[in-house]
Amino acid sequence: MLKIVRHNAKTGYEHQGVTFVQLDRWQNELLQDLASYDAILLQSNDPKENVKIIDRVRGHDNPNIYLLPVFSKDVLPPNLNLHTDGTFDEGSSKKVKTIQHRIESVTTITHSGFAEQTVQKTLNFIYSRQGSLSPVKIRTKSLGFDYPFIGLAFSEEPEKMISTLDLMAQSGVLEGNLNHRIPLCGSCADSFLFFTETCPKCGSIDIGAEDIIHHFPCAHVAPLSAFKQPDSDQLQCPKCHKGLRHIGIDYDKPSQMHGCQSCNHQFQEADMKAQCHSCGNSNALAELREIELYDYKLTSKGLMAAESGLAPEKTETISQNNVVFHEIVKQEKKRKTPKGYHGYRLTVSLKGKILDALNPQFVTHLWDEIAELCKTYTQSHLHILRTDQNIQLLVLDLSPNNLIGIQEKMNKNLNMLLADNIGPGLEVHIASEKIN
Numbered sequence: 001m002l003k004i005v006r007h008n009a010k011t012g013y014e015h016q017g018v019t020f021v022q023l024d025r026w027q028n029e030l031l032q033d034l035a036s037y038d039a040i041l042l043q044s045n046d047p048k049e050n051v052k053i054i055d056r057v058r059g060h061d062n063p064n065i066y067l068l069p070v071f072s073k074d075v076l077p078p079n080l081n082l083h084t085d086g087t088f089d090e091g092s093s094k095k096v097k098t099i100q101h102r103i104e105s106v107t108t109i110t111h112s113g114f115a116e117q118t119v120q121k122t123l124n125f126i127y128s129r130q131g132s133l134s135p136v137k138i139r140t141k142s143l144g145f146d147y148p149f150i151g152l153a154f155s156e157e158p159e160k161m162i163s164t165l166d167l168m169a170q171s172g173v174l175e176g177n178l179n180h181r182i183p184l185c186g187s188c189a190d191s192f193l194f195f196t197e198t199c200p201k202c203g204s205i206d207i208g209a210e211d212i213i214h215h216f217p218c219a220h221v222a223p224l225s226a227f228k229q230p231d232s233d234q235l236q237c238p239k240c241h242k243g244l245r246h247i248g249i250d251y252d253k254p255s256q257m258h259g260c261q262s263c264n265h266q267f268q269e270a271d272m273k274a275q276c277h278s279c280g281n282s283n284a285l286a287e288l289r290e291i292e293l294y295d296y297k298l299t300s301k302g303l304m305a306a307e308s309g310l311a312p313e314k315t316e317t318i319s320q321n322n323v324v325f326h327e328i329v330k331q332e333k334k335r336k337t338p339k340g341y342h343g344y345r346l347t348v349s350l351k352g353k354i355l356d357a358l359n360p361q362f363v364t365h366l367w368d369e370i371a372e373l374c375k376t377y378t379q380s381h382l383h384i385l386r387t388d389q390n391i392q393l394l395v396l397d398l399s400p401n402n403l404i405g406i407q408e409k410m411n412k413n414l415n416m417l418l419a420d421n422i423g424p425g426l427e428v429h430i431a432s433e434k435i436n
Contacts (some may be wrong), residue, residue, distance in 0.1 A: 012037060016093035020071070026052040035062065039069040040097045041088055042076070050076065053263035054083050058152050061110050066121060067103050067128045069096045082136045082148045085129075102128040109309035118153045119168055119309050125149045126298055127306035133165075133296040135179055142278070143182060144191040145293055159189060162291060169294070173302035173310075185276035186287040192277040193288075197258075203282075204262035207270060211253045217242060218344030223257050300416040301373060307409050308376040325385035325392065332394065333436050341397045345433045346407070348374065348414070349390040352426035366421065368390065370414060370428075394435075403432060 013020045021037040023030070024044040034040070034303045040057065044050050050072070060066045072089040075081070085095060106124045111117040125148075135145040147165070154161035170172045182191050188250050196205050211224045213235070220239035227235040227244060235244035235251075244250045256265050274283040298306065332343045348370060355363070371386045374393050383394040395406060407430050414428040 013041065018093040018096045020088075023053050025049045025317075026056055031056075031060070031065070034068065037068070038100060039071060039085075039092070041074040042070065044243060045074075047077065047080065050080055054080065055152060058083060058149060061117065061121075063103060063106050063121075063124055064169060067106065067124060069099050072119070075084045076372050077137045078136065079140050079146065082138070082146060083152060098130070099128050099177045105307055107305075107307060107309040111310070115164065116310060118150065118164065119148075119173075121153075121402055122168070122307070123173060123298065123302055123306045123310075124151045126296070127303065131297075133174075135293040142188075142190045142192075143180070143184075143291065143293075145180065152202065159291070162293070165294070165296065169296065171301075172299055173305050175299050176296045178292060179295045180293040182291050182293065183274065184289040185274070185279060185281055186283050186289055187281040188276060188279040189289060190276055190278040193274040193283070194277065196273050196275060198273050199258075199260035199263065199265055199431040200267055200269075200271045201265040203271075203273075204260055205262040207258050208261065208339075209256045209258050210215040212255045212257050213244070213251055214254050215239070215242075215251050217250070218342060221254075285410070300413045300420060303408065303416070304373055304376055304413045307413075308406075309378070325383075328383065328394065329435060332396065340399055342400075342403075343394060343436045344398060344403055345392055345394055346410075346434050347390050347392050347431045347433070348410070349429045349431075350418075350426060351429045354422075356426040358422075364388075366418075369417060369421075373414060373417065374410075409433065 018038045020039045020041040021034065022041050022043050023180050024042075025046075026049065040053070042050050042053060044053070054070065057068060057070060058066050069092075071086060071092050072082040072084055073088060075087055076084065081087075085099070086092070100253065104126060107120070109120065111120055122133070133147055133150070135147055137144065138146045140264070140390070143162075146158075147161060148311075150161055150165070151158075154164070165174065165176075169176045182189055183193060185193060197207060198205050199207050212221060213224055213227050215227075215237045216332065218237060218240040220237055222238065224235075226238050230234050236242070237244060242250075247253070252428055255268060258270050259265070260267075261297060272285050273279075273368060274285065274288055276283065329345060350366075358366075367386065367388070371391055374384055374391055383396075385392040395403070398406070411428060412428075418426050
């Protein structure tokens with residue numbers, strides 16, 4: 001049962017210790033208070049108002065707002081429902097608590113570029129919902145499908161949404177399994193197509209098909225109409241005049257012959273055309289475009305990016321210059337840090353009996369992968385030293401509790417990387433040293 005409460009001078013509802021803010025229309029001044037609530041309950045019967053609320057909430061850059069659980073009082077149309085957490089019921093409060101717990105671990109880093117920020121927000125959303133990102137059938141969308149959350153950012157540019165998800169998979173933060181292959185109009189890229197057989201000569205759709213008869217005794221082949229007798233259901237061969245009684249014994253039907261009612265052209269194979277409902281273009285099958293939709297889930301690299309932020313794009317490689325790295329350590333030891341905060345050197349090493357048995361080239365590649373994941377914890381590529389035995393990285397201006405959190409996240413994600421690539425028998429060990 002929902003209990004009415006007062007919160008920041010606004011009316012909310014409490015359910016099983018979770019406070020919901022009721023929204024039936026959008027007001028810009030709501031933004032400053034939304035983060036004070038645990039979840040949103042949509043009350044409006046106007047689809048336009050619900051669209052506006054969902055857009056404003058999911059479009060915000062503060063994860064405490066754009067990741068807020070959103071529920072509806074009544075069942076929403078599919079194009080809105082996929083961007084919410086469902087219809088409110090007795091289990092909603094438990095779901096909110098789970099989501100809120102996940103949100104606490106999500107990075108608050110924002111990016112100046114639209115593409116980078118959209119990618120970061122999408123990773124955070126998937127992380128907070130502990131699940132995958134799958135396409136949902138939506139007839140009102142040009143693709144016939146839409147994706148939760150990220151679909152809002154590309155509501156008018158679905159192909160950009162697909163290319164963004166492809167790039168995320170290519171960068172290693174998402175892993176995809178093929179869900180659908182969709183043919184699209186070659187002119188407008190819409191999926192609402194009608195497939196029709198047409199005459200290959202004049203293009204008319206007014207065509208019919210007739211069976212071809214092969215008479216075994218005399219080998220005569222002709223359309224079915226040539227064997228039919230007037231005023232009778234019996235079939236008779238026009239060549240040898242014998243009756244045809246049993247298919248498979250007297251005759252067979254090896255194929256069909258098509259006939260056009262517009263131009264009287266006879267042909268065996270009709271042309272297939274795909275008529276676009278949106279732009280009217282008549283596409284030959286070879287002219288259609290095809291797009292692939294995937295079910296996505298976070299990889300270990302994606303989990304780390306959700307917790308610590310996307311690694312900035314860099315053209316530089318991981319430093320292998322021991323002198324440069326240790327000079328930076330030396331400078332950091334002299335630098336004054338804020339009270340209660342310190343710089344630390346973390347040393348990442350591999351422990352396990354199977355390490356010596358692994359192919360040296362594979363081990364080198366593995367160290368490269370670990371080094372790439374370590375990038376997300378440093379301010380610069382110069383703060384990482386890659387050797388053949390370990391990786392050292394500087395993490396600056398951290399409290400002891402922050403350090404523990406980073407070590408736990410690194411340990412979890414790096415060991416997940418090892419489990420995915422090798423299996424049991426090899427573990428990551430992380431040692432820390434305070435440098436200032």
